[in-house]
Amino acid sequence: MNAFWDTLKVVAQIALRNLFASRIKTFIVGGIITFGAWIIVVGTSLLDSVDQSMSRSITGSIAGDIQVYSAESKETLDVFGGFGPSGNDIAPLADFAQVRRTLSTVPNVAAVVPMGIDTATVTAGNSVDQVLARLREAASNIQNGDKSAATAADYTSQKDHVRQIVRVLHGDFENIKKVRTDASDVAEDLAFVQKANSEEFWRDFDRDPYANLEFLENRIASLASDADMLFLRYIGTDPGEFRRTFDRMTIVEGQPIPEGKRGFLFSKYVYEEQVKLRTARTLDKVKVRRDDRKEKIADEPELQRMIKENANNGQEILLQLDGNKTSVFRSKLGTFLHSQTTDVGQLLTQFLSMNDDNFDERYQFYYKELAPSLQLYKVRVGDTLTIKAYTRSGYVQSANLHVFGIFAFKGLEKSPQAGAMNMMDLVSFRELYGYLTADREKEIRDLRAKSGAKEIARENADAQLFGSASKDDSTATDTPSPSNIPSLTEELSQIAGSRQRSQEKDAPYDPGQLEQGVVLNAAVFLKDAHKVGTTITAIESAAGRDKIPLKALSWQNAVGITGQFTVLMRAVLYTAVIIIFLVALIIINNALVMATLERVREFGTLRAIGAQRRFIWSMLVLESIVTGILFGALGILLGSLFVSWLGQRGIPAWNDIVTFFFSGPRLYPALASKNLVLALVIVIVVSVVSSTYPAWLAMRVSPRQAMQSEE
Amino acid sequence: MAIIVSIRNATKDYRLGKVLVPALRGVSLEVNSGEFLSIAGPSGSGKTTLLNLIGCVDTPTSGTVEVAGRNTAELGERALTRLRLYTIGFIFQSFNLVGVLDVFRNVELPLLLQRTLSSKERAERVHSLLDRVGLKEYSDHRPSELSGGQRQRVAIARALVTRPQLVLADEPTANLDSVTGQNILDLMRELNHADGTTFIFSTHDARVMSYANAVIRLADGKLSDTSDGGRATDAEVAELGHVSAGASQP
Numbered sequence: 001m002n003a004f005w006d007t008l009k010v011v012a013q014i015a016l017r018n019l020f021a022s023r024i025k026t027f028i029v030g031g032i033i034t035f036g037a038w039i040i041v042v043g044t045s046l047l048d049s050v051d052q053s054m055s056r057s058i059t060g061s062i063a064g065d066i067q068v069y070s071a072e073s074k075e076t077l078d079v080f081g082g083f084g085p086s087g088n089d090i091a092p093l094a095d096f097a098q099v100r101r102t103l104s105t106v107p108n109v110a111a112v113v114p115m116g117i118d119t120a121t122v123t124a125g126n127s128v129d130q131v132l133a134r135l136r137e138a139a140s141n142i143q144n145g146d147k148s149a150a151t152a153a154d155y156t157s158q159k160d161h162v163r164q165i166v167r168v169l170h171g172d173f174e175n176i177k178k179v180r181t182d183a184s185d186v187a188e189d190l191a192f193v194q195k196a197n198s199e200e201f202w203r204d205f206d207r208d209p210y211a212n213l214e215f216l217e218n219r220i221a222s223l224a225s226d227a228d229m230l231f232l233r234y235i236g237t238d239p240g241e242f243r244r245t246f247d248r249m250t251i252v253e254g255q256p257i258p259e260g261k262r263g264f265l266f267s268k269y270v271y272e273e274q275v276k277l278r279t280a281r282t283l284d285k286v287k288v289r290r291d292d293r294k295e296k297i298a299d300e301p302e303l304q305r306m307i308k309e310n311a312n313n314g315q316e317i318l319l320q321l322d323g324n325k326t327s328v329f330r331s332k333l334g335t336f337l338h339s340q341t342t343d344v345g346q347l348l349t350q351f352l353s354m355n356d357d358n359f360d361e362r363y364q365f366y367y368k369e370l371a372p373s374l375q376l377y378k379v380r381v382g383d384t385l386t387i388k389a390y391t392r393s394g395y396v397q398s399a400n401l402h403v404f405g406i407f408a409f410k411g412l413e414k415s416p417q418a419g420a421m422n423m424m425d426l427v428s429f430r431e432l433y434g435y436l437t438a439d440r441e442k443e444i445r446d447l448r449a450k451s452g453a454k455e456i457a458r459e460n461a462d463a464q465l466f467g468s469a470s471k472d473d474s475t476a477t478d479t480p481s482p483s484n485i486p487s488l489t490e491e492l493s494q495i496a497g498s499r500q501r502s503q504e505k506d507a508p509y510d511p512g513q514l515e516q517g518v519v520l521n522a523a524v525f526l527k528d529a530h531k532v533g534t535t536i537t538a539i540e541s542a543a544g545r546d547k548i549p550l551k552a553l554s555w556q557n558a559v560g561i562t563g564q565f566t567v568l569m570r571a572v573l574y575t576a577v578i579i580i581f582l583v584a585l586i587i588i589n590n591a592l593v594m595a596t597l598e599r600v601r602e603f604g605t606l607r608a609i610g611a612q613r614r615f616i617w618s619m620l621v622l623e624s625i626v627t628g629i630l631f632g633a634l635g636i637l638l639g640s641l642f643v644s645w646l647g648q649r650g651i652p653a654w655n656d657i658v659t660f661f662f663s664g665p666r667l668y669p670a671l672a673s674k675n676l677v678l679a680l681v682i683v684i685v686v687s688v689v690s691s692t693y694p695a696w697l698a699m700r701v702s703p704r705q706a707m708q709s710e711e
Numbered sequence: 712m713a714i715i716v717s718i719r720n721a722t723k724d725y726r727l728g729k730v731l732v733p734a735l736r737g738v739s740l741e742v743n744s745g746e747f748l749s750i751a752g753p754s755g756s757g758k759t760t761l762l763n764l765i766g767c768v769d770t771p772t773s774g775t776v777e778v779a780g781r782n783t784a785e786l787g788e789r790a791l792t793r794l795r796l797y798t799i800g801f802i803f804q805s806f807n808l809v810g811v812l813d814v815f816r817n818v819e820l821p822l823l824l825q826r827t828l829s830s831k832e833r834a835e836r837v838h839s840l841l842d843r844v845g846l847k848e849y850s851d852h853r854p855s856e857l858s859g860g861q862r863q864r865v866a867i868a869r870a871l872v873t874r875p876q877l878v879l880a881d882e883p884t885a886n887l888d889s890v891t892g893q894n895i896l897d898l899m900r901e902l903n904h905a906d907g908t909t910f911i912f913s914t915h916d917a918r919v920m921s922y923a924n925a926v927i928r929l930a931d932g933k934l935s936d937t938s939d940g941g942r943a944t945d946a947e948v949a950e951l952g953h954v955s956a957g958a959s960q961p
Contacts, residue, residue, distance in 0.1 A: 004826065006823060006830055006833075007823045007824070007826060010812075010816060010819075010820070010823050013811075013812065013816070014809065014811055014812060017811030018811055020811075021810065021811050601805070601807060602807075602809060602810075604807075605801075605803065605807040605809070606809075606820075607768075607792070608766070608768055608795060608801050609795065609796070609800075609801055609820065609821050609824070609869070609870075610792055610793070610795045610796025610797070610821055610824050610873075611792070611796075611824050612789060612792050613788070613789075613792075615824065702768070703766075703768040703795070704768050704769055706768075706801070706803060706807055707762070707763060707768070707804075
């Protein structure tokens with residue numbers, strides 16, 4: 001045995017010495033192996049870190065360890081709803097209490113949070129309505145005999161504000177007329193706007209302010225409201241339980257939805273992206289790219305486009321300016337820009353046309369001088385939001401919800417997927433979702449009977465509602481346009497809901513209501529998060545036992561393509577590693593074959609003096625393994641150093657998607673010993689495989705070749 | 712006296728492309744243990760082929776070669792290798808040392824292949840041999856740091872380290888100047904005398920032949936037609952004062 005080790009020692013010695021003897025071979029082979037080992041260590045460490053941080057922030061923000069939903073759903077649950085606006089088609093689970101009972105029989109389940117995810121449009125803070133309300137108030141003050149100068153000034157200022165809005169609207173309509181060949185469908189609206197924009201209208205306004213206000217409210221306000229439509233995705237849940245269970249959730253502004261209250265929380269991302277004034281938002285984005293990424297407006301077409309668009313967005317500011325503010329803005333902007341122009345619109349356009357030289361100064365001016373006079377966000381914490389959603393049965397349901405605050409998921413602040421999710425209480429969610437409780441169904445049935453409304457099947461709705469004329473229009477018959485149905489049924493449901501909605505804004509509900517009722521899905525937290533697979537099986541068998549159609553998904557599968565990201569990246573990395581090592585295999589093989597040919601005499605001599613073939617073979621393979629271990633270790637060391645360096649410094653996320661995968665602005669990768677071992681094993685396997693053929697060649701060298709001299 | 716090598720009517724053909732080249736055309740020879748035998752002949756006469764057959768690195772096309780009582784034609788590759796390892800020492804024209812190993816390791820190598828001695832025993836054996844070939848001081852030198860003569864001494868030490876019955880040397884002095892070559896031959900003969908190890912060496916140099924106590928001549932793959940079955944004339948070996956017996960007729 002000792003002799004064996006001594007032999008091994010000499011062979012290792014020959015191997016080591018040969019490394020130095022044939023430097024070029026060593027350099028090529030060693031370089032490749034070092035690089036390969038480096039790639040494996042760095043690549044797997046990065047992926048593991050992304051995997052871990054992603055799993056932490058996704059499980060800790062929305063998904064939980066496992067998601068359950070109805071097995072009768074037409075699609076697979078995707079809590080991020082993919083990247084489209086429509087969300088996915090999930091069948092409801094009628095009674096959450098029962099779901100919780102079943103889940104709690106599974107030993108590894110630690111917590112269950114009820115959920116529903118849906119989308120709705122929201123008409124947020126219609127500025128025209130607000131301005132007209134103030135004008136009406138001022139007008140009525142004057143009618144009621146208030147003769148103070150302040151009231152008169154307020155009245156004039158509000159009138160100017162409305163005129164400003166009308167002027168902006170008029171400009172919009174002029175544009176529509178210009179770009180559309182057939183503007184007949186807007187002709188009536190245009191006539192109204194032209195009237196409201198005429199000198200006579202305002203000259204005679206004071207003669208009958210109420211009649212004129214009515215004209216503005218009925219004909220003009222509706223035209224100006226489109227700009228303030230928000231499209232929101234929200235999660236309905238038990239707000240208290242959600243906040244206790246999901247550790248990534250933080251309140252950024254305001255307060256959480258109090259227990260037992262209806263309410264709404266904006267996601268910080270949506271609040272910034274959609275609710276903030278567009279000009280301000282664009283300036284923020286340009287600033288970030290200039291400051292953090294050192295981009296120049298002059299060099300980046302994208303930034304130029306943003307600035308150009310922004311210059312045309314000045315009207316959203318104009319809409320907010322009453323008479324007083326208009327003159328303030330005129331003088332501030334005039335002084336700042338050294339301009340004699342009196343048209344505030346032109347001044348704003350000029351101001352917003354920024355370049356690299358004046359951007360920082362103007363950005364400061366915007367926030368310091370202009371912003372305080374503006375409503376920077378269309379909805380503010382404390383406002384009431386009217387949310388309109390299409391229910392499952394096609395009619396529109398709406399709810400007025402108090403905005404309690406703004407929240408974010410730690411680490412996912414910049415993620416468009418997680419950031420798209422706003423939050424409301426589950427009770428309001430169920431109403432908007434349109435799931436009819438037994439009581440509600442009865443109430444509607446009674447109302448129907450009373451009003452004489454007939455049940456109309458969707459398929460026949462057009463024909464039944466609009467007569468046979470629609471037969472000519474073949475497209476309309478298959479798919480009834482949703483806008484037709486709601487017009488009738490909405491009223492119906494509004495009658496049904498009116499009593500409740502008039503008080504629902506602050507009406508508390510019994511916490512028990514959260515438990516008993518419909519949910520779409522639920523997040524399940526586990527005591528041992530490593531046992532996802534077995535727990536899914538346990539949950540589904542418990543559901544089968546209790547006869548609930550329940551399907552369970554690991555969080556990776558419940559977040560759609562997002563959860564598969566690391567799997568995909570891993571596949572890419574391993575493919576790359578395999579290609580690198582295949583190439584390495586070929587190059588190393590060639591280098592070793594060359595080296596073997598140079599050493600024919602040496603092998604012949606060894607064979608002549610009594611070395612068996614397998615000795616020669618083992619010697620070459622061992623040489624290769626020694627090379628592999630030495631340079632593999634070097635690559636692993638370099639890779640480890642690099643990962644540690646990255647771990648201290650952090651890798652900055654270069655865009656929002658990457659921020660999501662990094663679960664924060666920076667990724668701090670960590671080394672895992674299993675990756676180092678993996679790298680070493682791969683390197684050794686490659687060394688053995690690549691040296692097999694050259695070793696076989698060497699093994700076949702005849703001892704006679706030691707005798708042949710100097711040929 | 713024991714016969715260490717016995718060759719009967721051995722032929723060896725090599726194929727060069729489509730042509731069959733006869734390298735040996737029927738050689739019969741017996742070598743006694745303890746001989747200091749020279750195989751002489753011009754290049755291409757079949758010296759190396761004969762040495763290959765004796766050295767068990769090749770087997771005859773026909774006829775038999777027996778080395779240390781074993782018929783090489785009946786032995787497989789591994790058995791031939793073992794026979795070489797335990798019975799034969801090799802000295803090459805170009806020394807053939809392992810360049811990356813020092814002198815000590817080069818000499819130790821056959822012992823490592825044998826795996827029978829402990830490292831201490833090996834060290835003693837190697838050092839005493841290095842002492843005998845006059846390279847005591849050079850045990851940690853690399854071959855590249857040695858002169859040609861010194862390298863061939865290392866090779867001699869390597870050939871003898873396993874205490875073989877037979878040492879084969881293929882033109883051991885061809886790459887050396889004449890003085891150095893003489894020294895090497897002196898050393899070889901000295902070792903032959905002292906230990907009784909059989910030496911067979913090939914050469915085409917008459918002066919080298921003169922060191923042998925027996926010379927066989929090869930020409931065109933045959934032993935020269937002499938009375939003594941290819942052995943050198945008495946006159947040629949007279950000065951050695953000794954003629955070994957045992958050569959046999961084909």
